[in-house]
Amino acid sequence: MAVLLIAEHNNKELRPFTLNAATAASQIDSDVHAVIIGQNSADAAKQLSELPVVKKVLSVEAAHYENFTAENFAPVIVKLAENYSHIVCSANTFGKNLMPRIAAHLDTSQVSDIIKVISPDTFLRPIYAGNAFATIKSNDAKKCVTIRPTSFDPCESTGGSAAIEKIDASEEFSNTKFIKREEIKSDRPELGTARIVVSGGRGMQSGDNFKLITEIADKLGAAIGASRAAVDAGYISNDHQVGQTGKVVVPDLYIAVGISGAIQHLAGMKESKVIVAINKDGEAPIFSVADYGLEADLFEALPQFMEELNKLNTIQK
Amino acid sequence: MKILVAVKRVIDYNVQIRVKEDGTGVVTDNVKMSTNPPDDNAIEEAVKIKEAGKATEVVAVTVGEEKAQETVRKALAVGADRGIHVKVDGILEPLAVSKILQKIVDKEKPDLVFMGKQAIDDDCNQTGQMLSALLNWPQATFASKIDVKDNKLEVTREIDEGLETIEINVPAIVTCDLRLNEPRYASLPNIMKAKKKPIEEIAASDLGVDVSPRLDQLKVEEPPKRKAGIKVANVAELVQKLKNEAKVI
Numbered sequence A: 001m002a003v004l005l006i007a008e009h010n011n012k013e014l015r016p017f018t019l020n021a022a023t024a025a026s027q028i029d030s031d032v033h034a035v036i037i038g039q040n041s042a043d044a045a046k047q048l049s050e051l052p053v054v055k056k057v058l059s060v061e062a063a064h065y066e067n068f069t070a071e072n073f074a075p076v077i078v079k080l081a082e083n084y085s086h087i088v089c090s091a092n093t094f095g096k097n098l099m100p101r102i103a104a105h106l107d108t109s110q111v112s113d114i115i116k117v118i119s120p121d122t123f124l125r126p127i128y129a130g131n132a133f134a135t136i137k138s139n140d141a142k143k144c145v146t147i148r149p150t151s152f153d154p155c156e157s158t159g160g161s162a163a164i165e166k167i168d169a170s171e172e173f174s175n176t177k178f179i180k181r182e183e184i185k186s187d188r189p190e191l192g193t194a195r196i197v198v199s200g201g202r203g204m205q206s207g208d209n210f211k212l213i214t215e216i217a218d219k220l221g222a223a224i225g226a227s228r229a230a231v232d233a234g235y236i237s238n239d240h241q242v243g244q245t246g247k248v249v250v251p252d253l254y255i256a257v258g259i260s261g262a263i264q265h266l267a268g269m270k271e272s273k274v275i276v277a278i279n280k281d282g283e284a285p286i287f288s289v290a291d292y293g294l295e296a297d298l299f300e301a302l303p304q305f306m307e308e309l310n311k312l313n314t315i316q317k
Numbered sequence B: 001m002k003i004l005v006a007v008k009r010v011i012d013y014n015v016q017i018r019v020k021e022d023g024t025g026v027v028t029d030n031v032k033m034s035t036n037p038p039d040d041n042a043i044e045e046a047v048k049i050k051e052a053g054k055a056t057e058v059v060a061v062t063v064g065e066e067k068a069q070e071t072v073r074k075a076l077a078v079g080a081d082r083g084i085h086v087k088v089d090g091i092l093e094p095l096a097v098s099k100i101l102q103k104i105v106d107k108e109k110p111d112l113v114f115m116g117k118q119a120i121d122d123d124c125n126q127t128g129q130m131l132s133a134l135l136n137w138p139q140a141t142f143a144s145k146i147d148v149k150d151n152k153l154e155v156t157r158e159i160d161e162g163l164e165t166i167e168i169n170v171p172a173i174v175t176c177d178l179r180l181n182e183p184r185y186a187s188l189p190n191i192m193k194a195k196k197k198p199i200e201e202i203a204a205s206d207l208g209v210d211v212s213p214r215l216d217q218l219k220v221e222e223p224p225k226r227k228a229g230i231k232v233a234n235v236a237e238l239v240q241k242l243k244n245e246a247k248v249i
Helices: A019-029 A042-049 A069-084 A093-105 A206-219 A228-232 A296-316 B038-051 B064-076 B094-108 B129-136 B190-194 B235-245
Strands: A002-006 A032-038 A054-061 A082-092 A111-114 A115-118 A122-127 A132-138 A143-147 A163-166 A176-183 A196-199 A223-226 A253-257 A274-279 A292-295 B002-007 B008-012 B032-036 B058-062 B082-087 B112-116 B139-149 B153-160 B162-169 B170-177 B199-203 B215-221 B228-231
Touching: A002 A019, A002 A054, A002 A069, A019 A082, A019 A143, A032 A042, A042 A054, A042 A163, A054 B199, A069 A082, A069 A093, A069 B082, A069 B129, A069 B139, A093 A292, A093 B094, A093 B139, A093 B153, A111 A122, A111 A132, A143 A253, A163 B153, A176 B038, A196 A206, A206 A223, A206 A253, A223 A228, A253 A296, A274 A296, A274 B235, A292 B190, A292 B235, A296 B235, B002 B038, B002 B064, B002 B082, B002 B094, B008 B064, B008 B215, B032 B038, B032 B064, B038 B058, B038 B112, B038 B139, B038 B170, B058 B064, B058 B094, B064 B082, B064 B199, B082 B094, B082 B190, B094 B129, B112 B129, B129 B139, B129 B170, B139 B162, B153 B170
Parallel strands: A002 A032, A002 A082, A032 A054, A054 A163, A082 A143, A111 A143, A196 A223, A196 A253, A253 A274, A274 A292, A292 B228, B002 B058, B002 B112, B058 B082, B082 B199, B112 B170, B139 B170
Antiparallel strands: A115 A122, A122 A132, A132 B215, A176 B162, B008 B032, B139 B153, B153 B162
């Protein structure tokens, strides 16, 4: 039986992690179908049909799908599930919210946040904030699997031409009403997919001081991250949080500034290729995962860092 | 309004866990255990709603071995009225826990069920959503703000893109984010008082729920270790290393 991928999108276009989830799905079985549930989402459906790994697209549109409410999405997928061996989507807030609702309806024990497909029924997943890896074999007839997007490369996005089949909408779930979404718009790269991430922690001491980070991020074309302590303190909004209960990032370069390195933060960034820690406490645990540690006062180090970056540019020019 | 709050006993969040040498799991003997952190937020929120006169009773429930009862006792010490301990040994998957909680909901008939958004041991992030599916109730996951309005809740949810606000009709499930509130500490007199509050013990086997695992945990291992890095003397050296050695800028 084929694998069913749940596409994540914003009604206009696919969200980037759909491509990572498609890769994971194709590692389970080469026969991947994808379902897209939305409203006026034909363009996103077309994009989905162009992913070479996707063999067929199932598309359903209705007003009550406009805001991706799990209570409305789950019945559509549960109905489709009889034709599929696996249901797959990303373990981001979209998939975390939705998949368990599907799994419970199917009486299936979900496998969350896998980082590797070992075989169609066996997966590797981090537990205890990534301090242990568990190999899990699912014995359920139908398997519900969420994948850690940063552990799978995005699939090719063009060249495919899967058929798009319209399917029927399910009834509206009337006890949940969407009110609003406050998306923080930014010209910077998305945190989850950025090549470079510059993150600030409690050591930044104020939201204003984050401009030291912003400056460097803009210079490097980097996304801005934060520890939970910095978000809790109100220095920066929650969508920047990196860690066990925030986002997991795997950039080429992660620069942690004024972050002590609690287990929960390390869970979200320690797979980064190169890690830099700037902290005035030489004993801070962040240094244990850093490739390059600089023991310094960040309020002196960051302006110097900016200066050095500017110098590099001058030389290049 | 009656609020049922589910709490789980986990290895304390400050403990650096160790993987067992035989690969069967992590070491739990002589390791400090605590309530799963966001479950503390769930209890706190329920107690605050009761203190605001919008709830009449807060019931704390846990599912697990003998010692799991400590988490219910702690919930009682910070303001829950009574407790329920569903006793069961061995590995419990979120699906099994949600089926047990469904039975408790049938029995207790709460208007709201709160719990943490994720347990920090298995990091599954499933139980609340599964329970809400089984009950066909609305779900507000990753809640960082809850406004109780008659028979509705307005909930702000933390999502990857920022914040989302939804309105859900009661009865409903809410899974709580760490930013929902600041859990209080139990005072000594309240800890003493909590010892007198009732905890009902129920054997999971009496609930008629199949809790047998569906997943085999074949192996638990240490993640690959990062090789030790170096300390640089100054910013100039750092930038040179990033440019010429790591080649990332």
